[in-house]
Amino acid sequence: MRYDSITDAIGNTPLVRIDPVVHGLRHIDLYAKLEMLNPFGSVKDRPAWNMARPLLEAAAGGGETVVELSSGNTAKALALLAGMHGLRFKSVTNRMRVPEIKELLLLLGAEIEELPGQSECLDPTDTDDPLTRFHQALSEPGSAYVHTDQYFNPRNTEAHAAGTGPEIVKDLDGRAPDWFIACVGTAGSSTGVARVLREHDPKVRVLGLVAHKSDFIPGIRTIDEVRQVGLFDPATYDTIESVTSDEAIDGMLTLIRRCGLLSGPTGGAAYEGAVRHLRAVDAELSDSEQRQTAVFIVCDRAESYLSYIRQRRPELLGSRLRGPSAAALTEAEIQADAKAVGSDDARRWITAGEPRPIVVDLRGPHAYAALHIEGSVNIVDELFDELVRGGLPFSKRQPVLLACPVGEKSARYAALLTRMGHPDVRSLAGGIVAWRDAGAPLVRE
């Protein structure tokens, strides 16, 4: 397929049937609408382009900045679109909770502004929330911002009413599915798709999924947050249910490991929420009735959420490091094998030892640069840890004095190096703190 612009590749995403062996529903065919296959990677490509297009055409090259409240996929799509049109993009967000997404946005050239947290010493008369100030800044005279306003912009919904919805109907041979399941973020996809499906068949039932209130699932709002969305209309949904991040990850794993769909947690939440709801429906259906169909949206892909997974299910990413490890030593082993030397003896050893020890300072480089023992070498603990996994980093004929802030880490590594066969490694007892308190010299170079 040949295109003049990448934006022409937005939409026309596949609708893929989920193998019934995987979901176990006997009377319902479950389909995944793979919005993750849009060119910028998510369901937001459609609304981003639809909302931005008229604004970009008007603003192209005018030095303006496209701005949106987004911490994820809309920001990603808008950053790319702005770049294509020679504009800058700024994302304003409460907190970027997935570090990779933040880094990805920076890579795409976006600016990120994070709003301040709640006040600890609350002033109830201060009713200006950060968002009010954001809107004030947008409407200031001479403001060079182009605001796409995804939570209130009807063009968000339209993108799905014109694209996603009709595509589903077309791929189901002109019929609307019996069920449509969508996670609610801006409510754009669920509202737009539901409108089209109901025009085809008023009996379509729409299940909206929100995040469990105390939980966080990327791209999905909690029930309270959903109510702040201008596009959200409770009448769109026959049912609103909540899903947990745990369920989202379960669903994601099923889609990835059993269906070949590289879905992120949002798609996982949609799958899990769909199956959970439909299981009860399925049990009520009999073989004599007509089979039902259900469609859910796979919003984006898995790659950007590794830290999200690591936080919640570290075991899924848990390849253990090999080699000798200081962390594996018990207190008893450290006691037995770590030789410690006090500040005064250490000073004598450093000045008059035969041979003199090499002093290794395990603190961070910034602290080392600020003050250290003269002549010492800085190998920050993280790096030192890597080094010793490969074997002894010092000749056995070279005595070593290890120093850390309080003598705890240095004792651990001294024990480890001794166990690895080094004959003369000692730990500075009480660390640099004790050294300073003993009045021993520290230099700044």
Add this chain to the structure above:
Amino acid sequence: MITPGRLTGARSAGMRGEGKVPVVGVPLYLRPRLEPPLTSLLAEPPFLHSLVDALGSPLNVLLPERIAENADRFRAVYRDHHLAGRVYYAHKANRSSALVRRLAAADPAGVGIDVASLGELRHALGCGVTPDRIMATGPKDPEFLWLAARVGATVNLDSPGELEQLAGMVRKYDLPRTDVLLRLSAFESAEDSPRAGVRVLSRRSRFGSPVGEVGELLSAFERHRDAVELQGVAYHLDTTAVAEKVRALERCVVVMDECRARGLAPRVIDVGGGFGVGYVADAGQWERYTTALTEAVLGTRPPLTWRGHGYGLRNEGGTVRGAAALYPAYRPTAGPGYLDELLSLPTPSLGRPPATLLLEHLYDLYVEPGRALVDQCGLSLARVLDVRRTGQGGGGYLVRLGMNAGDVSLEEHGVLVDPVLLPRTGGVGEGGEGPVGVHLVGNLCLEADLITRRTVFLPRLPRSGDLLAFANTAGYVMDFHAHHAQRQPVARTVAVTREGDSWRWCLDEEYWPITHPGGQGA
């Protein structure tokens, strides 16, 4: 059927405290988080009734032992991270003498006091806190500054002007060289942002010197070395967001570096701005309540507040706008846990967590945990004076208390939490009455005098003579806003200590750590 907030699936329901569906009419409790010794004190209604009978309503009750325990909990976090330095109690949180005197008896190397006025400074000195443990903060008048410098307290400098003023005063009145901390602010300017492109915004503060102008300030310090000694730098960020505080702490490390480069020898970084208190015990109750509040603002359920007050939330065409001006009263991590988190998160540019940075740079840590240090240290009692139905046939009740909104300034701080009903007779649930929603009104002849605008659910309808106990009020809620309007009595304050199976009490001003068996001296 539209069922907002409905939870289906065993997993969802099982994860929450009660897992029940919020239904109109079901009492939306916000039960207070209670820990010993507050729990056992509340289990003694006759004792509390006798106190109010003798001393009148309202009455403040303090548990001085608990503040020492709280300080120990913060010190334990220090120990875990191998950090040295003091935990400072912000005196402004409570006027009590008992609390200050109890802390005076705590480890001098571990606990200090932060005073924000001449009166507080004199009070701290009179309670036995030695000047080396006192830090003078906030806006300072000349007398306050003079006394602080005279006795040798540490002065937390708010502005370059204050530095000039202090240095001039030290020379003119031949005062000792004064230890100072430099309070910094405005950490958000883009140049400080280690990762270009990410700007973490912070609320503007009226206190402190902008970190961007620190170069000139340090030059001023060099000029005034004969008069002041720079102990370190401080910051107080009014935010619950740990990320903002971690960024500021890292920036302080960099500023300290600049100090060292100029030949100054600072060794303290002072962190303030509140570490949070969990007022509400159950996450589920808090979540259900806040969701219901949103629904009430949208009009999909009856109001949960007096005259449908929305606590800052507005209904604009069916969409909720604005932010709820509520203290986040349920906290999974607060106080010492919050400090631990703050010390453990990676810093944005140096990468090492704050605890490691402090330790590696050989810096001591001072903290001002704010209300977290007086968590669970007291309660406020009010006598029920009158109970009657609200006029408009709403089925609700007005409960008038022998106190006003100034005596328990919950509303002033956006704190929503239930009081504990302490019946006069001890017979709970007489007459088979069930839970009831009431409005708590104060003793002033003023429409706005509501103890809280929230409809408060109680296990049964209170009767005249019952007591309501507002738990956990020692931090800012007890006497910060108390006033003499209408010549209504201001609450007296008593200190109570547990002695075996019974409780002993004395007036707050009569308390000394040696008077009670629970204290240090006995």
